[in-house]
Amino acid sequence: MWDEMTVEFFVSHYNYWMTVILMMIGLYVVVSRGNLVKKIVGLNLFQTSVFMLYISMAKILGGTAPILTDNPNEVYSNPLPHVLILTAIVVGVATTALGLALIIRIRESFDTIEEDEIFDIEQQMANTSHPHAETPNKC
Amino acid sequence: MLSSLSAHLPVLQVVVLLIAAPLCALFGNRHLAWTIAFIAASAAFVISTLLLGSVLDGSVISYHLGGWAPPWGIEYRIDAANAFILFIVSLIGVLVLPYARQSIEREFEASTHSYFYTCYLLCLTGLLGVAATGDAFNVFVFLEISSLATYALVAFGAKRDKRALTAAYNYLIMGTIGATFFVIGIGFLYMVTGTLNMADLAVRLAEVGDTRVTRVAFVFILVGMGLKLAMFPLHLWLPNAYSYAPSAITAFLAATATKVALYVLLRFTFTVFQFDFPVQELTFEYVVMPLAVVAMFAASIAAVFQQDVKRLLAYSSVAQVGYMLLGVALLTEAGLTAGIIHLFNHAVTKGALFLAVGCFVYQVGSSRLGDLKGIGKTMPWTTAALTAGGLSLIGVPLTVGFISKWYLIQASLETGSLLIAGLIVASSLIAVIYVWRIVEVAYLEPAPEGREAKEAPLSMLLPTYALVVASLYFGINSELTSSAASQAANALYSATDFAAPPMLLSPADLRSEGASQ
Numbered sequence: 001m002w003d004e005m006t007v008e009f010f011v012s013h014y015n016y017w018m019t020v021i022l023m024m025i026g027l028y029v030v031v032s033r034g035n036l037v038k039k040i041v042g043l044n045l046f047q048t049s050v051f052m053l054y055i056s057m058a059k060i061l062g063g064t065a066p067i068l069t070d071n072p073n074e075v076y077s078n079p080l081p082h083v084l085i086l087t088a089i090v091v092g093v094a095t096t097a098l099g100l101a102l103i104i105r106i107r108e109s110f111d112t113i114e115e116d117e118i119f120d121i122e123q124q125m126a127n128t129s130h131p132h133a134e135t136p137n138k139c
Numbered sequence: 140m141l142s143s144l145s146a147h148l149p150v151l152q153v154v155v156l157l158i159a160a161p162l163c164a165l166f167g168n169r170h171l172a173w174t175i176a177f178i179a180a181s182a183a184f185v186i187s188t189l190l191l192g193s194v195l196d197g198s199v200i201s202y203h204l205g206g207w208a209p210p211w212g213i214e215y216r217i218d219a220a221n222a223f224i225l226f227i228v229s230l231i232g233v234l235v236l237p238y239a240r241q242s243i244e245r246e247f248e249a250s251t252h253s254y255f256y257t258c259y260l261l262c263l264t265g266l267l268g269v270a271a272t273g274d275a276f277n278v279f280v281f282l283e284i285s286s287l288a289t290y291a292l293v294a295f296g297a298k299r300d301k302r303a304l305t306a307a308y309n310y311l312i313m314g315t316i317g318a319t320f321f322v323i324g325i326g327f328l329y330m331v332t333g334t335l336n337m338a339d340l341a342v343r344l345a346e347v348g349d350t351r352v353t354r355v356a357f358v359f360i361l362v363g364m365g366l367k368l369a370m371f372p373l374h375l376w377l378p379n380a381y382s383y384a385p386s387a388i389t390a391f392l393a394a395t396a397t398k399v400a401l402y403v404l405l406r407f408t409f410t411v412f413q414f415d416f417p418v419q420e421l422t423f424e425y426v427v428m429p430l431a432v433v434a435m436f437a438a439s440i441a442a443v444f445q446q447d448v449k450r451l452l453a454y455s456s457v458a459q460v461g462y463m464l465l466g467v468a469l470l471t472e473a474g475l476t477a478g479i480i481h482l483f484n485h486a487v488t489k490g491a492l493f494l495a496v497g498c499f500v501y502q503v504g505s506s507r508l509g510d511l512k513g514i515g516k517t518m519p520w521t522t523a524a525l526t527a528g529g530l531s532l533i534g535v536p537l538t539v540g541f542i543s544k545w546y547l548i549q550a551s552l553e554t555g556s557l558l559i560a561g562l563i564v565a566s567s568l569i570a571v572i573y574v575w576r577i578v579e580v581a582y583l584e585p586a587p588e589g590r591e592a593k594e595a596p597l598s599m600l601l602p603t604y605a606l607v608v609a610s611l612y613f614g615i616n617s618e619l620t621s622s623a624a625s626q627a628a629n630a631l632y633s634a635t636d637f638a639a640p641p642m643l644l645s646p647a648d649l650r651s652e653g654a655s656q
Contacts, residue, residue: 030312039312047319050326057330081329084276088322091283095315098290102308105294109301122302 015056022049034115036106040099047092054081054088145189149202149215152186152225153268153281155179160260169252173240176256180233183267187225194222195626201273209273210336216273220627223479224270224402227486231394232263234490238602239387242497245504246385247298255295259391262288266399275325275335275411278403279318282367286314289396293384299500303383310376317366317373324359327352328411340411354418360407361422368400370427370464371434374457381453386497389449393456394490398482401463408467409475409631420470428468432562434461439569443576448496449506451573452489455532458566459485465559466547473553475628476621477546483620484531484539484613491606492528495521498595498603508576513586518594522581524607529574531610534567538614546621 010017022045029042058081066079103113110118144151159179163172194200194217202215217225236259243255265285269278290311296303329335331352332343344353362373369377377397381389412419435458442454463485466478498521499514500506515522531538544563551559594600613620 027316030316036308043312043315046316050319050323053323054326057326080335081326084335087276087280091280091287091318094287095283095311098287099308099311102290102294102304102311105297106304106308109297109304118305122305125300125302 015052019049019053019056022046022052036103036113036115037100039115040096040103043099044092044096047088047095051085051088051092054085058082147202148186148190149200149217149271150204152183152190152229152271153264155182155186156260156264156267160257160264163253163260164257167253169249169256172253172256173236176260177233177236179260180229180236180263183263184229184233187222187229187267190217191219191222191226191623194219194630195623197626197629199630210334210339213277214273214336214338215271216338217271218627218630219623220406220479220630221270221402223483223623223627224399225267227483228263228266228270228395228399231391231486231490232266234602234605235387235391235494238390238494238497238599239385241596241598242387242501243295243385245501247295251295255292255385258288258291258295259388261285262292262391262396266395269399270402273337275328275337275340279322279325282321282400282403283318285396285399286318286367289392290314292388292392293380295388296383296385299385300383302379306376306379306383310380313366313373313376317363320359320363320366322363324356324363327356327359331356337406337411341413344412349417353412357407357412357419358422361404361427364400364404364407368397368404369457369460371430371438371457371461374434374438374460377457378450378453381456381493382447382450386493386500389453390490390493390497393452393493394486397456397460398486401460401478401482405467405475405478405631423468423470427464431461431464431468432559434458435465435562435566436569439566439573442573443569445573446509447507448499448511448577449493451508451577452492452496455570455573456485456489458570459489459532462543462547462563465563466550469550469554469556469559471550471554472625472628472632473546473550475631476625477543477550479624479627480546480617480620481543483624484543484610487539487606487610487613488528488531491524491603491610492532494599494603494606495525495528498524498599499592501595501599502592503590508580511577511580512584513581514592515582516586517590517592520600521595521603524600524603525581526574526578527607528610529577531614533570533574536614537611539610539617539620540614542614542617542620 026042026044026046026049029045030039033039033042058078060075060077063075063077066076066082106118107113110121112118156179159175162175166172166175190200197219200217201209202217203209204213204215207213239255239259243252247255262285265281265283265288268281269285272278272281290307293310294304294307325335328340328344331347331350332340334340334343347353366373381393384392408419438454438457438461442451442458445451445454459481463478463481466474466481468474496506498518499511502518503510503514527538531540534540534544544567547563548560551563
């Protein structure tokens with residue numbers, strides 16, 4: 001059915017396939033879920049897929065951890081992408097924290113974290129002429 | 140002492156604000172926090188002015204962080220293009236602060252003011268850092284610093300309208316997707332070149348040539364930045380974020396955030412990729428330019444139907460981004476110059492407009508057109524500022540809007556496209572309609588009974604008028620902006636001309652210099 005070349009192509013690029021699959025799952029969750037927390041989960045998946053892309057490109061076959069040893073012929077993985085991704089992970093954590101904090105505030109103000117219900121409330125606010133005067137909110 | 144300090148200007152630009160930001164939160168006192176913020180922002184403005192002055196002759200300042208030489212170390216590389224951006228951003232940054240002091244008083248609780256200034260300074264840090272750095276990954280980090288602060292700043296509007304929270308949330312989702320796309324693009328570039336320094340990337344990408352990886356990288360960076368700069372179909376976060384953010388923040392964001400994102404796109408397109416790749420040319424010709432034209436019309440038409448002045452101006456911003464992208468998409472140096480001139484002019488104009496609207500919000504408590512009937516009689520100065528800004532949006536002669544449109548039309552005629560020139564004029568006519576709607580309500584409708592709206596306080600009017608006067612001054616005397624913009628366009632095109640080594644200003648050099656004396 002599949003010739004050997006195709007199989008080999010798929011197998012040898014399996015890190016990219018995993019990245020693509022994770023990325024698509026993440027984006028799909030962000031777009032399709034109405035629950036704000038689930039959207040954040042999707043966003044995290046999406047970001048993680050990029051982390052994996054970076055980490056997999058740092059890997060060198062047969063390479064060890066990038067630590068200085070006495071052996072001058074030591075082959076080690078590229079440390080730079082690891083460091084970059086450490087930064088990106090921190091950014092991701094900060095984004096998640098901020099997103100979750102916003103969700104708490106949204107829950108306090110709108111009493112729901114479902115996107116369609118929030119949308120309905122916002123539509124009502126837009127239709128009343130003085131939305132600011134009528135909605136004393138808790139925040 | 141002074142000369143060694145001046146050698147560190149590129150990094151001080153960012154570091155001063157970064158240190159000042161936590162101080163604001165630590166001291167907790169809002170008056171003290173404001174003073175710290177104002178001093179830091181003023182320092183950043185002075186530094187950026189000095190930097191702009193020293194690179195306008197076409198020289199390049201290369202600053203090596205920690206003395207590590209690029210491409211291994213992180214490099215701050217200041218040329219005419221980013222010095223110009225630094226100047227705009229820090230100018231708006233310092234002008235908005237005196238305004239914010241009064242304006243935020245009525246928009247949220249006094250106890251949170253010091254956090255507001257912290258976020259504000261962090262946002263400014265991020266924006267300046269994005270512009271100053273010459274390292275691709277640094278761009279992402281600074282972009283996220285500014286974006287995270289921006290999400291929080293937008294959410295500060297929640298006291299006035301709770302929709303600010305959902306606006307901030309949606310902005311967070313879209314902004315993060317955009318930034319992540321950008322990181323994917325950089326990852327691909329790193330994969331094929333093994334470097335992250337932009338100047339080094341440019342050299343090595345030229346060697347790599349047009350491969351599928353570089354094409355994909357370019358498209359990821361384009362889409363990622365497109366999300367951040369509100370390129371037409373990716374602009375959905377913008378109207379809500381601008382409408383519900385505190386007045387001062389709307390003005391600040393409208394004048395800086397999208398501009399910096401546009402700068403990153405320009406930097407990558409012209410300096411890093413350098414148009415050796417046919418896919419770029421095709422993308423700009425068949426994707427970016429049509430979308431820019433659609434933005435000019437669709438967003439302008441959407442603006443006409445808005446009932447809220449802030450929202451109206453937000454849609455107009457999407458349209459104006461269209462003009463900038465149109466200039467860039469012409470892919471000539473004249474077009475790029477026009478795009479950069481419009482970037483500056485629009486920052487000044489939109490800043491003035493949103494500050495004026497903020498004065499209404501301060502006095503009337505609303506920016507809805509229905510609540511602003513006859514406001515021209517009780518708040519004549521604010522309304523006059525709004526009108527002047529509106530005229531500049533349309534592109535009436537003697538305003539900066541005219542200068543940008545003049546350059547845009549010239550650039551499009553230069554490429555032989557009469558159609559584009561016609562479209563620019565036609566879309567300006569739509570701007571007449573939405574500006575007229577504001578003017579009509581403010582001047583021609585009777586004021587409702589019992590509304591007490593005095594003129595806005597002087598500390599809010601002065602920054603507004605500073606920008607209004609700037610938009611008139613640069614409309615009459617366009618020498619400075621046009622020469623700076625053409626120098627910037629030139630710098631973007633020729634930033635990779637490595638025949639002449641850049642001015643070296645690393646601490647290591649300074650040390651050796653000092654030792655030899």
